Amino acid sequence: ETGVTQSPTHLIKTRGQQVTLRCSSQSGHNTVSWYQQALGQGPQFIFQYYREEENGRGNFPPRFSGLQFPNYSSELNVNALELDDSALYLCASAGYNEQFFGPGTRLTVL
Amino acid sequence: GQQVMQIPQYQHVQEGEDFTTYCNSSTTLSNIQWYKQRPGGHPVFLIQLVKSGEVKKQKRLTFQFGEAKKNSSLHITATQTTDVGTYFCAGIVNSGTYKYIFGTGTRLKVLA
Numbered sequence: 001e002t003g004v005t006q007s008p009t010h011l012i013k014t015r016g017q018q019v020t021l022r023c024s025s026q027s028g029h030n031t032v033s034w035y036q037q038a039l040g041q042g043p044q045f046i047f048q049y050y051r052e053e054e055n056g057r058g059n060f061p062p063r064f065s066g067l068q069f070p071n072y073s074s075e076l077n078v079n080a081l082e083l084d085d086s087a088l089y090l091c092a093s094a095g096y097n098e099q100f101f102g103p104g105t106r107l108t109v110l
Numbered sequence: 111g112q113q114v115m116q117i118p119q120y121q122h123v124q125e126g127e128d129f130t131t132y133c134n135s136s137t138t139l140s141n142i143q144w145y146k147q148r149p150g151g152h153p154v155f156l157i158q159l160v161k162s163g164e165v166k167k168q169k170r171l172t173f174q175f176g177e178a179k180k181n182s183s184l185h186i187t188a189t190q191t192t193d194v195g196t197y198f199c200a201g202i203v204n205s206g207t208y209k210y211i212f213g214t215g216t217r218l219k220v221l222a
Contacts, residue, residue: 033210042198042212043153056208059111090152098143098155 003027004093004102012108013081021076021105023091031094032074034066037104038087048094049074081109112137112203114213122219129189131197131216133182139201139211142175142182147215148195156184189220 003026013019025032031050035043045058049068063079072093078085086109092099114135123129133142141160145153157166159175159182166173172185182199199213 035212042215043200044212045210048208048210056210058209092153097158099153100155101152103152 004091004100006089006091006102006105008105009103010106010108012110014110015081015083017081018077018079019081019107021078021089021091021107023074023076023093023102025072025074025091025093026095026100029093029095029100030072032068032072033092033094033099034074034076035090035092036060036085036087037090043090046076078107083109085109112209112211114199114201114211116197116199116213116216118216119214120217120219122221123189125191125220125222126188129186129193129218131184131199131218133184133199133213135180135201135211137203138179139203140179142179142199142201144173144182144184145198145200145212146195147198151195153198186218189218191220191222194218194220 005024007022033048034046037043046060046064047054048056052068065077067075088104088106090101090104092101116133143158144156146156147153157173162179163177164175170187174183186193196215196217198215203209
């Protein structure tokens with residue numbers, strides 16, 4: 001167990017809808033990253049938050065946005081869902097030398 | 111764009127055989143990390159390498175970081191059925207902002 005939790009576990013949405021995914025970081029970790037992992041592929045970096053500020057972003061459009069709260073929990077928001085957004089969404093809280101991944105949220109867009 | 115490729119994509123080995131996966135980045139990396147992901151699971155951290163030419167060992171696993179900090183390898187000696195999974199390398203790209211890139215992964219199957 002990494003101490004990183006994510007909710008919900010599974011989610012089904014329709015195209016055009018909006019979704020919010022949540023992550024609780026491991027205690028003491030002030031950095032959280034979000035990843036999208038399509039079936040059979042490696043995780044794709046969406047963005048990272050450090051002390052409530054976004055400090056890095058991958059090649060994802062602005063409809064992917066996030067928040068980090070004072071207790072270092074985090075949200076990933078995706079607007080105007082597309083079919084290709086169907087994937088496993090992983091958050092990871094960062095220690096000094098490693099990232100601890102949560103179990104992920106499986107999003108299906110119909 | 112920046113990408114990290116791993117070869118092979120798949121590898122089937124007999125239990126007891128050795129296994130190696132290679133990781134090649136199109137750009138210099140600040141560090142390299144290796145993760146293992148079991149089917150249906152999430153990535154689990156194995157190790158981090160930071161220095162050019164660094165070699166680290168963990169029991170049957172040996173990790174190397176290339177001199178140019180653009181490539182890396184993971185070697186498993188005498189594979190066991192518990193080694194089954196997908197192995198990913200991942201690194202931070204040297205750029206003005208923080209950007210983390212995962213490799214394409216190598217899926218290992220071990221036949222008993």
